[in-house]
Amino acid sequence: MVDMAKIEILVERVDNKELRFIGEKVLEGKRLSFEDAVKLFYSSNFNYVASLAEHVNRKKNGMFAYFVVNRQINPTNVCIYQCSFCSFGVVRSDPRAYEMGLDQILKKVEETYNMGGREVHIVGGIPPHWRYEDYVNLVREVKRSFPEVIVKAWTAVEVHHMSKISGKSYEEILSELKEAGLDALPGGGAEIFSDRVRKIIAPYKANAEEYLQVHKTAHKLGIPTNATMLYGHVETYEERVEHMERLRSLQDETGGFQVFIPLAYWPHGNRLGGRRTSSVDDLKTIAVARLFLDNFEHIKAYWVTLGERIAQVALNMGADDLDGTIEEEKIVHSAGTSSAVGHTKEKLIKLIRDAGKIPVERDTFYKPVAIYA
Numbered sequence: 001m002v003d004m005a006k007i008e009i010l011v012e013r014v015d016n017k018e019l020r021f022i023g024e025k026v027l028e029g030k031r032l033s034f035e036d037a038v039k040l041f042y043s044s045n046f047n048y049v050a051s052l053a054e055h056v057n058r059k060k061n062g063m064f065a066y067f068v069v070n071r072q073i074n075p076t077n078v079c080i081y082q083c084s085f086c087s088f089g090v091v092r093s094d095p096r097a098y099e100m101g102l103d104q105i106l107k108k109v110e111e112t113y114n115m116g117g118r119e120v121h122i123v124g125g126i127p128p129h130w131r132y133e134d135y136v137n138l139v140r141e142v143k144r145s146f147p148e149v150i151v152k153a154w155t156a157v158e159v160h161h162m163s164k165i166s167g168k169s170y171e172e173i174l175s176e177l178k179e180a181g182l183d184a185l186p187g188g189g190a191e192i193f194s195d196r197v198r199k200i201i202a203p204y205k206a207n208a209e210e211y212l213q214v215h216k217t218a219h220k221l222g223i224p225t226n227a228t229m230l231y232g233h234v235e236t237y238e239e240r241v242e243h244m245e246r247l248r249s250l251q252d253e254t255g256g257f258q259v260f261i262p263l264a265y266w267p268h269g270n271r272l273g274g275r276r277t278s279s280v281d282d283l284k285t286i287a288v289a290r291l292f293l294d295n296f297e298h299i300k301a302y303w304v305t306l307g308e309r310i311a312q313v314a315l316n317m318g319a320d321d322l323d324g325t326i327e328e329e330k331i332v333h334s335a336g337t338s339s340a341v342g343h344t345k346e347k348l349i350k351l352i353r354d355a356g357k358i359p360v361e362r363d364t365f366y367k368p369v370a371i372y373a
């Protein structure tokens, strides 16, 4: 499907002039424009878009597909922001509200460490009673207890909130977190950058400029970060591309993003409601992202939101990473996903092999730990 001669024939023979023009740009390694990406989203020639994306992916990543042995820890679901799309955050008086103690969190890290995990991904709600020091101390205690574990913690939304409650700048906060042991920032909280959409789904938390500024500051301090996009709710294709364009611009400037993660919206248990995205939309979003984000090395097919089977297909349509073992996913499961809450390393290896790719266990920074050829 992505053999050079075959892809050239595919581009030459496509019966739509605009798609042919875009295909020629891809073959020549030229950057796609905003308009090109919007056309790909609206195109009904799914096979063409997917084939171009996989061609680009194989040029970047060969037959390798990545995963990490990791654990998600969500210390609390109490949140002051109450975004309408969110099924995870609740007010403190809600019977579903929970908050983990430090001992509980360290026990989870220990379990992960003992089974060979080397990354913890820590994000949660924004509780009204947490002080700035609570965020820093949690990182410090995890790192002090398990120095070999990579700590990927706190979204840009949480960092922005820390700035509001402490009066400190992003640079001061990220420097203090780094000194406490923070290794990387996750990409959550980006949702869709458009002001129109944010007013509907997330009017109170950090806005697009604030999200991007936190990431830019992290990159300046040598802290790598991930980027996300929550799609499939009230946004348009144009707003998806505008979102990706802003990430691409920042990546041109800093080079600090490691991976782009499209997150499919799940509509259950929240005020926004709506419908689940189609599998075609999920796969096309991954393919367009791979084609448009020419300065991102990796595109993730996050198996939790996509489901294992669609994530496997995505590994042949532009994606090169499945995420990780995770162990205990709570956020997307609150919104109704039926995928498992975690997988063993063996299961991820099998998923990747069955997708026709070579599994590579990686660390947080995409350094290979083991190749399962």
Ligand code: SF4
Pocket: 079, 080, 081, 082, 083, 086, 087, 088, 089, 124, 125, 126, 157, 202, 205
């Ligand atoms: S998306 Fe994040 S900030 Fe918004 S309500 Fe949910 S947990 Fe809180």
